[in-house]
Amino acid sequence: MKATLRATFAIAVFTLLIPVAASAQDGKLNLSFLDRLAERATEKQEVTLDEQMLRSVAPGILKPGPGADAARQALSGLRGVYVRNYEFDSDKAYSMDDIAAIRKQLSAPGWMKIVSNEEKGKGPNDWELQEIYFFKQQDGKSGGIFIINAEPGELSVVNIVGTFDLSTLGALGGVLGIPHNIGNSVR
Amino acid sequence: MDRELHDALQRKQAPDDLADRVLARINSGTQPQGGTQPARAGAGANPVLRWLAAAAVLAITVGGAERYYTQQQQAAETARVKEELRVALQITNNTLARVQDKISQPADARGR
Numbered sequence: 001m002k003a004t005l006r007a008t009f010a011i012a013v014f015t016l017l018i019p020v021a022a023s024a025q026d027g028k029l030n031l032s033f034l035d036r037l038a039e040r041a042t043e044k045q046e047v048t049l050d051e052q053m054l055r056s057v058a059p060g061i062l063k064p065g066p067g068a069d070a071a072r073q074a075l076s077g078l079r080g081v082y083v084r085n086y087e088f089d090s091d092k093a094y095s096m097d098d099i100a101a102i103r104k105q106l107s108a109p110g111w112m113k114i115v116s117n118e119e120k121g122k123g124p125n126d127w128e129l130q131e132i133y134f135f136k137q138q139d140g141k142s143g144g145i146f147i148i149n150a151e152p153g154e155l156s157v158v159n160i161v162g163t164f165d166l167s168t169l170g171a172l173g174g175v176l177g178i179p180h181n182i183g184n185s186v187r
Numbered sequence: 188m189d190r191e192l193h194d195a196l197q198r199k200q201a202p203d204d205l206a207d208r209v210l211a212r213i214n215s216g217t218q219p220q221g222g223t224q225p226a227r228a229g230a231g232a233n234p235v236l237r238w239l240a241a242a243a244v245l246a247i248t249v250g251g252a253e254r255y256y257t258q259q260q261q262a263a264e265t266a267r268v269k270e271e272l273r274v275a276l277q278i279t280n281n282t283l284a285r286v287q288d289k290i291s292q293p294a295d296a297r298g299r
Contacts, residue, residue: 047275053268060265061272083275085282117289130286149285156282158275166283173276 026079027110027135027144027161033101034084034157040093041086049081051162070171077168080161091125091152099129099150102157106146110135125152137163 038044054075062072088094106113115132128151135144142165147158160169 045274045278047271047278049268049271049275054272057265057268060262061269081272081275083278085278115286115290117286128289130289132283132286147279147282147286149282149289156278156285158279158282160275160279169276169279172272173280 027137027146027159028080028082029102029105029146029159031082031084031102031157031159034086034099034155037086037094037098037155038084040088042089043087045083045085047081047083051079054078054081067171070168074164074168074172077164078160078162080159082159082161084155084157086155088153088155093153094155096127096129096150099148099155099157102148103131106133110137110143111146112136127152135161 038046058072058075062068062075105111111133112135113131113133115130117130118128120127129148130150131146131148133146134142135146137143141163143163144159144161145166147156149156
């Protein structure tokens, strides 16, 4: 009886862990931890585009024209775009502890930190954090990127999933009317 | 010639039973024999065919409207995703620029 219970418990735990493991393997992070911060934000921009959405509208987005081929290549590699951008009216609206749950996910295998800047001043609200991580798939290809800029009163988080490089994203941005400089800063 | 024309166009009194005959024909629903209107044929003559034709027109109209609505929905969805993608890439661009600024500044310049 005890063994059966133990086996049932083990299966339940294993079942619960499967989505976490799958999520960790494709460069997609769980950003739901930021939902409570969103409630406190005075201004917020949230974008959640999964692979199905991106695929279904790709032909409509990419009209023939300059840069269309590069943009098509960029879009075909994307499997998800998740962005959270919050502004708060108080410097005490959130702390590093509020973003710890997200950063903890970046310790999973495959994630590599390539840029990091963490500053802590004397005061409790005198801190900031900038980090960029790349996710490397098991086949060695890039599977995603995570960018965070956290300052008192402002938080930006970007998680782009898929096989791409930042220069091809720049081409896609150009088609959408954004200057071709995405990724210039970290190349 | 003038005489013949005058006789032909001369006003004649209608037969006394003309009104009765016309009413009887209307009530019986029969077509006058040898009239100038040709007998209607095809779908109009058969009520079932008439209903089928109406149903076909309705189906085509509804189908066309549905297709138009679907296309409008698809266009709206494409525009929405395009705008969201534009916003996402804009924020990505701004965030990367912010990180670039921070890491390129000397620590002293940051006032810490």
